[in-house]
Amino acid sequence: MWRFLASALVFLLLAAPGGAEERPQGLMWNRSGLPAQLPLQIRTLAGADYLLHLRDMETGRDVLAAYVRGGEFFRVLVPPGRYELQFASGTDWQGEAALFGPGTQRFVLDPALSFGASATKKEGHLVDLRDLGDITTRNFAICQRFVLDPDSVNQPWPPIWQPGTWLPPEEPREYPVPRYDLVSRICD
Numbered sequence: 349m350w351r352f353l354a355s356a357l358v359f360l361l362l363a364a365p366g367g368a369e370e371r372p373q374g375l376m377w378n379r380s381g382l383p384a385q386l387p388l389q390i391r392t393l394a395g396a397d398y399l400l401h402l403r404d405m406e407t408g409r410d411v412l413a414a415y416v417r418g419g420e421f422f423r424v425l426v427p428p429g430r431y432e433l434q435f436a437s438g439t440d441w442q443g444e445a446a447l448f449g450p451g452t453q454r455f456v457l458d459p460a461l462s463f464g465a466s467a468t469k470k471e472g473h474l475v476d477l478r479d480l481g482d483i484t485t486r487n488f489a490i491c492q493r494f495v496l497d498p499d500s501v502n503q504p505w506p507p508i509w510q511p512g513t514w515l516p517p518e519e520p521r522e523y524p525v526p527r528y529d530l531v532s533r534i535c536d
Contacts, residue, residue, distance in 0.1 A: 369443045371397060375424050376444070380411035382427035386463040387472035389490055394419025396439055399447060400479065402431040405460050410434075413444070426472070429465050431459040433475065433536040457483065469535070470494055491535035500527035511520070 378384050381474065394399060398416040411431070416422045434456050438448020461473050474488040503524040 349471055368484060368512050369441055371417065371441045373417055374422075375416060376413040376415055378411075378412050378427065380427040380429070382429070384412070384425040384427050386426050387423060387490055388426050388463070389472070389474045390416050390487060391474070391476045391478055392416055392420075393417045393478050396437050397441060397445070397448075398425075399436040401434040401436075402426060403428045403434055405432060415441075430462045432460045434470070435477075450489055455480070455486070461485065481515050487536070489535050490532050492532045494528040495531050496529040497529055500524060515519060516526045 375384070382397045390398070390400070396418045398418070400412075401410045401418060402412040404411050406429070411429070412424075414422075414424045414425055435454065436447045437453045437455075438451050440449050440451065441447075442449050457475065462471075464471050465475070468491055470490045470492070472488045472490075474486050476484045501524050
């Protein structure tokens, strides 16, 4: 009996992965101090995962980290700025310090990418890592505008006082306040 329990314990210890950690997903941290509002989309193939670090070109500091699961849709919002995108890739995630172990592959996207916004447009990028020999990037933007909600002004308005017709109201009248909806779409 004791021999069976000892054998089972040894088997369980050997079967447990040594340094493996649960694979994260998406944004891991944002140390920029700025709101993350600008789109970055990454396309990958299944078979390898990626750890992405955004390094601020002005300060040289890593400001954001995200985990990309290979083959899955990935989009993260990043803060405004100009960043060098640094990738680590592999199949056996072992944590942020050890990355993917000795088999970790590293590469840097060149040139650095700029992310910015105006009153009507949030400008980001789409990075395609499906062919690491020919990595492509293209601009990716979200345009926004406010659209009047017609129901917000489709209410009866109080009568307007005109001299000689009737006395003005004793209390102030409430007029409908127009509401606007924010509409977003992908644009050039």
